[in-house]
Amino acid sequence: MPVPTAALEIPATTVPATAPTSAPATANIPQVELAKQDLVVQKGLDVAAITVVDVQEQQWNDSSLGCAQPDTAYMQVITPGYLITLEAAGSTYAYHTDTDARVVLCEDSKPAVR
Secondary structure, rough: OOHHHHOOOOOOOOOOOOOOOHHHHHHOOOHHHHHHHHHHHHHHHOOHHHHEEEEEEEOOOOOOOOOOOOOOOOOOOOEEEEEEOOOOOOOOEEEEEEEEEEEEEEEOOOOOOO
């Protein structure tokens, strides 16, 4: 028995548009605060003078988080984390993190796998 076409019609709905975000909300990322605290210790800066410039999710090539040190072995696994860019006293600092509590001030940033 054929179904009437009126029964097959689906009413139109309006879906609100959402803009894609390139950076997750920093308030929910504990690694941002860890990076800021590390910068305070390493450079002797006041935490209030540190600005978060950018936070990007990353997939690092290995457990070095893109900041390999000479003569150091690293696990060869894709390691999720963040690239956190901070600014203070006219300088920019790149922190590479995992999704736990490891933050590394990477003076010689290398590209990550996306």
